[in-house]
Amino acid sequence: MSKATFAIIAAAGAATGAGVTALLYSSKTPRQQAPVAAPAQAPPSAPSGLAKAPSPQPPTPSLAPKRADTPVNPEGIYQYGFPGPINDPLHSLPLTGAYDRRMRNPSWVAEHITPNSLSMNNADRKNSNFFEDNNIPPLFRAKLADYFRSGYDRGHQVPAADAKWSQEAMDATFALTNMCPQVGDGFNRDYWAHFEDFCRNLTKKYPSVRIVTGPLYLPHRDPADGKWRVSYEVIGNPPSVAVPTHFYKVIYAEDGSGPNGKVALGAFVLPNARIPNDKHLSEFEVPLEAVERASGLEFASKLDPSRRKSLCKEVKCEIYVRDFKNANKSLPGK
Incomplete structure (x- = not known):
């Protein structure tokens, strides 16, 4: 890992640099959110918009050639x-992604929004x-009871507001496989919600945003x-x-000019903590490589460098404060 990349990750993780924000707000994580409602005795069944996920296929092990003089067989x-x-x-109507059994959180979820x-509505x-997502084996499944009185919101990774085109699609965003524990006041119900709105506003300039x-x-x-x-x-x-x-969040703003069109890329890392609404979104921008190294994922391995543009050089990377908090008071489980 290069010194520059390590510094970026450290800044986002400890709170300095790109970075100063992450360090400033990750050290103290307020826990004053309103408690989530107790789950019903019979959890709601999965909506029809949640597709039956194919069973994960374990990778075929790459076995080393067996030597005749080896007394053991670990591949057994x-x-x-x-x-x-x-x-x-x-896999569901509004999203695709992968679930991390160990963390009981998604590893990543991808969505696609357009002006249309x-x-x-x-x-x-x-x-x-x-x-609860019944596609996940019970032993590894996040459960409604896990969030009860935890002090954390069930934070959508793909927002419900991005799936207004269908009730089935919106219902599917409420699967716990699309959730992570998020600080409520000051983050999920505030800065993070404004950030989601920033992403939606990109469709005013770009015909396709992933x-x-x-x-x-x-x-x-x-210390x-x-x-x-x-x-x-x-x-x-x-x-x-x-x-x-x-x-x-890794954002791909596509110009819509075809398979060889330009894509404005933006990568952002935010601490799971209170963030003042006057913080500039650009302070959370990091190189794509920093997110890849931190997550172990690859986001643009097939995107030719000649097609890449920088999102924050194309648009003003800042949030516009709207009153999401009062609107969220009526949301299920908030």
């Missing part, structure tokens, strides 16, 4: 099954309910000994759902 373990890791695929999709989130969103678990420097450590809370009973330290 595969006769009992492939231990993993397995990332369950997520956002102009439709065929759904009302008051009719939607949070639900967004990948997900959690990060970044290191911070221990006692100066060493870097990863520390995050786990909620639930038994504790099983990890609370991310940060969240990322």
Whole structure:
């Protein structure tokens, strides 16, 4: 890892630099959110908009040639099954992605918004309910009870407001596989909501916008000994759902000129903590490589460099404050 990239990750994880924001607001995470409502005894069934995800196929192990003089056969373990890791695929009307069984959070979810999709108003989130995703084996599934009185919101990764084109699509965004524990006041109901609105406003300039969103678990420097450590809370009973330290969004704003058209890329990392609404969004912008190194994912390996543009050089990367908090008071489970 280059020194420059490490500095970027450290800044986003500890709170300095790009960065200063992440450090300033990740050190103290307020927990004054209104408690989420108790789950009903019978959790709501999955809406029809949630497609049956194909069973994850374990990768075929690449076996080394067996030498005649080797007295052991470690590959014999595969006769009992492939231990993993397995990332369950997520597929529903409004999103695609992958689920992390260990963290009980999505690794990433991708959505697609257009001026047309956002102009439709065929759904009302008051009719939607949070639900457990039965496509995930029960042992690895996030449950409604895990969030009950946790102090955290069930934070959409793909926003419900981006799926107004269909009630089925909006319902599908309420699957717990599309959720992560998020700080409510000051983040999920404030700055993060404004950031989601920024993404929607991009469709005023671009005919097609794709967004990948997900959690990060970044290191911070221990002031006692100066060493870097990863520390995050786990909620639930038994504790099983990890609370991310940060969240990322990778934005692909497509100019719509065809398969070789230009794509304005933007990558952002925000701490899972209170953020003042007057903070400039550009302070959370990081190189795409920084998100890839931190997440272990690749976001643009097939996008030719000649087609790439910088989003924040094309548009003004700032948020416009709107009153989401009062609107969210009526949302399910808020």
